[in-house]
Amino acid sequence: MPQMSQFLSALIASGTILIIILATDIGRRRITTMRMVRSVIAVAVVIAIFVESFPTKGNDISLQLVGVGTGVICGLIAGVLLPAYKDATSGELYTIGGIGYALVWIVLSGGRVLFAYGAEHWFTMDLVKFSIDYKISGQDTYANAFVFMSLAMVLTRTAVLLAKMRKLKGQNTGAGQLPQQTATGASV
Secondary structure, eight states: OOOOOHHHHHHHHHHHHHHHHHHHHBEEEEOOHHHHHHHHHHHHHHHHHHOOOOOOSTTHHHHHHHHHHHHHHHHHHHHHTSOEEEOTTTOOEEEEEOHHHHHHHHHHHHHHHHHHHHHHHTSHHHHHHHHHHTTOOOHHHHHHHHHHHHHHHHHHHHHHHHHHHHHHHTSOOOTTOOOOBOTTSBBO
C-alpha cells in the first residue's frame, strides 16, 4: 500500500482532533473525567497512527520540541478561553466554549493542514533548502512537530481544566447564587 501524502495525513490527523475537541468543548458542557480523557485518547491514537519514526539527527529534536512548546502556549490560550463555573443549584461544574475557543483550534488545525499542503505544492524546494541549512532530516520531523504540538495543546488544555475543576470544587457557592466570572475564567 502506498504511503499517504503529508497533506492527507495532516488533514486526517488535524480534522480528527479538531472534531473531537469542538464536539467535546463547544457550548455549555459539564466537566467530567471522561470528557477530558476522551481528548487525550484521541490524540494518543493519532500519534500511534501518524508518528512513524522519531528522527533525532541534527536539529530534529529541537524542531519537535518547538512543536511541543507551541502546543503548550496554545493550550494555555485555549484554556483561558474556556471559562468554567460551578452551577449554583446543582453544584455541577461546567465550561462554556465559545467562538474564541473554537477559533484557536480551527486556526491551528487549519495552519497545520495549510503548511502540509504548501510543503507539497508551494514551497517544496524552499523547505528542502531550509531543512538542509538547519539540519532537519525530513518530513517525519515536521509531521512529528505538528502531532506533538497537538498532543501538548490537548494535555495543557486538560491540565488547565483540571486546575479550574480543583479550584471550583474547593469553593462553596450558596444555593440560589448566580456564578460570577473572575479574571481567571473560573467562576466563583
